[in-house]
Amino acid sequence: MLEDEYVETYYPPDKVERIHTDNMEWLQMAERLTELEKQHQRKGRLLDVGCGIGTFLRLAREQNWESHGVEPSKSGSAFAQEMYKLDVKCGDIFEAEFPSAHFDAITLYHVLEHISELNPLLSELRRVLKPQTGTLVIEVPNGESLQSRVQKANWPYVHPRDHLYYFSARSLPNLLRKHGFQNITLGKPKRVSPIAGVSFALRQVATAALVRFHLGTVIRVYAS
Numbered sequence: 136m137l138e139d140e141y142v143e144t145y146y147p148p149d150k151v152e153r154i155h156t157d158n159m160e161w162l163q164m165a166e167r168l169t170e171l172e173k174q175h176q177r178k179g180r181l182l183d184v185g186c187g188i189g190t191f192l193r194l195a196r197e198q199n200w201e202s203h204g205v206e207p208s209k210s211g212s213a214f215a216q217e218m219y220k221l222d223v224k225c226g227d228i229f230e231a232e233f234p235s236a237h238f239d240a241i242t243l244y245h246v247l248e249h250i251s252e253l254n255p256l257l258s259e260l261r262r263v264l265k266p267q268t269g270t271l272v273i274e275v276p277n278g279e280s281l282q283s284r285v286q287k288a289n290w291p292y293v294h295p296r297d298h299l300y301y302f303s304a305r306s307l308p309n310l311l312r313k314h315g316f317q318n319i320t321l322g323k324p325k326r327v328s329p330i331a332g333v334s335f336a337l338r339q340v341a342t343a344a345l346v347r348f349h350l351g352t353v354i355r356v357y358a359s
């Protein structure tokens with residue numbers, strides 16, 4: 136797991152305010168929720184692991200999901216609890232001690248690459264997800280993306296201090312299969328922007344092409 140000092144400095148007040156008021160943040164979370172609802176059409180109990188200040192969970196609640204979260208940062212979880220009135224536990228998923236087969240959907244957006252001990256976490260996710268009908272969603276930086284290959288050490292997702300693993304469209308599904316997850320499919324993350332126009336439309340088309348060939352900046356995987 137990450138150092139306590141790092142966790143507690145991850146959401147300083149200025150960053151919380153920036154996220155809270157950032158149109159791109161809300162658009163990105165809405166894009167994630169839209170695809171989740173296409174993959175898992177029956178709404179139910181949702182857990183967002185590493186939920187930050189709760190943006191995704193708030194949107195999900197507005198769409199009639201029963202929203203729950205865990206977040207190790209005290210400042211991030213406090214904001215979600217106090218400002219959005221969300222059920223967010225400060226800590227990790229093990230400390231939360233959720234019942235077995237409890238959640239219809241579990242999401243981890245840019246969390247798995249931060250975790251030092253992957254196997255215990257994936258086993259716990261498997262335990263608390265409803266068997267057969269539950270959906271697990273994991274999004275991580277794509278270590279085999281075109282951007283990473285071109286920029287190499289200058290790739291923005293190269294964070295030696297806290298990005299402990301880099302996954303590909305092959306390695307992440309293989310890891311999930313080893314933990315008993317099945318029906319694994321790759322999502323199609325879309326580029327979002329508060330400003331529409333020809334330039335954005337062209338970038339959106341380029342992004343879709345990269346995702347199709349597993350060369351997009353991020354990988355999103357669905358499993359049950």
